Amino acid sequence: MSDTLTVIDNRTGKKYELSISDGTIKALDLRQVKVNEADFGMMTYDPAFMNTAACKSRITYIDGDKGILRYRGYPIEQLAESSNFLETAYLILYGELPTRSQYDEWVQHITLHTMIQENIKTLMDGFHYNAHPMGMLISTVGALSTFYVDAKDIHDPESRRKQIHRLIAKMPTLAAFAYRHSVGRPYVYPDNNLSYTANFMSMLWKMTEPQFQANPILAKALDVLFILHADHEQNCSASAMRGIGSSHVDPYSAIAGAAAALYGPLHGGANEEVLHMLDAIGTKANVPAFIKEVKVGKGRLMGFGHRVYKNYDPRAKVIKRLADEVFEVTRRNPKLDIALELERIALEDEYFVKRKLYPNVDFYSGLIYQAMGFPVEMFPVLFSIPRTVGWIAQWEEMLNDPDQKIARPRQIYLGLGQREYVAMIKRS
Ligand code: ACO
Numbered sequence: 025m026s027d028t029l030t031v032i033d034n035r036t037g038k039k040y041e042l043s044i045s046d047g048t049i050k051a052l053d054l055r056q057v058k059v060n061e062a063d064f065g066m067m068t069y070d071p072a073f074m075n076t077a078a079c080k081s082r083i084t085y086i087d088g089d090k091g092i093l094r095y096r097g098y099p100i101e102q103l104a105e106s107s108n109f110l111e112t113a114y115l116i117l118y119g120e121l122p123t124r125s126q127y128d129e130w131v132q133h134i135t136l137h138t139m140i141q142e143n144i145k146t147l148m149d150g151f152h153y154n155a156h157p158m159g160m161l162i163s164t165v166g167a168l169s170t171f172y173v174d175a176k177d178i179h180d181p182e183s184r185r186k187q188i189h190r191l192i193a194k195m196p197t198l199a200a201f202a203y204r205h206s207v208g209r210p211y212v213y214p215d216n217n218l219s220y221t222a223n224f225m226s227m228l229w230k231m232t233e234p235q236f237q238a239n240p241i242l243a244k245a246l247d248v249l250f251i252l253h254a255d256h257e258q259n260c261s262a263s264a265m266r267g268i269g270s271s272h273v274d275p276y277s278a279i280a281g282a283a284a285a286l287y288g289p290l291h292g293g294a295n296e297e298v299l300h301m302l303d304a305i306g307t308k309a310n311v312p313a314f315i316k317e318v319k320v321g322k323g324r325l326m327g328f329g330h331r332v333y334k335n336y337d338p339r340a341k342v343i344k345r346l347a348d349e350v351f352e353v354t355r356r357n358p359k360l361d362i363a364l365e366l367e368r369i370a371l372e373d374e375y376f377v378k379r380k381l382y383p384n385v386d387f388y389s390g391l392i393y394q395a396m397g398f399p400v401e402m403f404p405v406l407f408s409i410p411r412t413v414g415w416i417a418q419w420e421e422m423l424n425d426p427d428q429k430i431a432r433p434r435q436i437y438l439g440l441g442q443r444e445y446v447a448m449i450k451r452s
Contacts (some may be wrong), residue, residue: 033057048077050296060075063086063300066432078267079425083417084257085114091335095255099427105343109250110220111191113413130314137193138214138223141171148205157202158287158404166280175274178423187275192326194414198407200227206401221246242396245350249389252339255414261285261292265415266422267431275419283408292407295390296400298327302359311365319375325389328370334380343388363391
């Protein structure tokens, strides 16, 4: 039996053989399905890409029904347990775990690119005192393209390598500077003697002490959170990265677009929304009434549900465990009890069970971030730092894929046919 799909067009009686590879048919093969020669040919209609593979990828594997997430074949649980963020970043970008010398060289490259141009500080200064740090991050990462004109050389692997180092190294610096601006404190320059996350914490919270001493448990927790958020295959922001990058613009401009996609409350903005929701609920006793409202369509249970996971998000499981370690150092976040009660009730409730709505990565991450001292506005920023790795990996894969072209979806036009222009005086 050949790997084909037979399509019979009942309008014409014609039969078409469409070849199947990797469990898919090529949408372009449907174009041959025509009523007559003048016919454009059959298209598929798939708003929000619910059932369309837009690329072939070897980076991240998700089985949403089973709750599996793997980077380059390695289960997320093992990476969270045994790897660190920069090692995982190398794995995601280059496909293999680094050897000792590859790792040392990689960490050295990232560490040496943490500084940003002084003029970026001037840009930061231009923002209003209460500007959202995500808005500042999106603008300033886009602005980096004006400082690194060599970034336009996207077909040169050496230039790409340099931009990759710069982006991974400078995102924490931009993020920390945005935070310092919002709290009216002087910027803290990177400290290259510290680890990736300890340096980030130093740039956020260092005061007058000669060197910032990050709590090792919190620095490690942040590192694990960064591993969990590093990539998630073709989500909204990764698709934005690929879509924008497909026009061959420089990676800083494309990252600004991807970060903007992440900012939305249905994507990276969800953990901020979770905390607002927990604040609005107020006490554990109010949880049943809140669930009742959600079920009649008055708002959503934020941090629940996922386009792909129809099971417990494996990242949420790791985060829930991490929360205990963090709360041993910080004060227990009082909202945790409300969250646990929400989860308990929702997981038993028919509405959520029937729709396969489980906690996603954002349900508990906000509680940890808040306990660590981050204001809610910083949550999407904290997501953008590690996700930069995924965005760049997706972008490079797209650039090196001979099947890819500039992204350009089709539409079904339902508007009016041609009509004659009417002078204003004659319009009623
Ligand atoms: N609370 C209540 N009901 C929900 C929720 C929720 N969080 N999520 C989905 N539903 C319901 C919908 O109302 C719909 O019900 P219906 O069939 O009766 O109309 C059904 O479940 C399916 O929902 P869709 O919106 O079609 O599912 P989709 O896959 O498009 O949405 C999404 C996924 C956007 C994540 C959604 O579950 C949601 O809005 N969740 C809350 C926001 C959130 O936590 N986002 C973070 C996602 S993880 C990340 O981006 C890092």
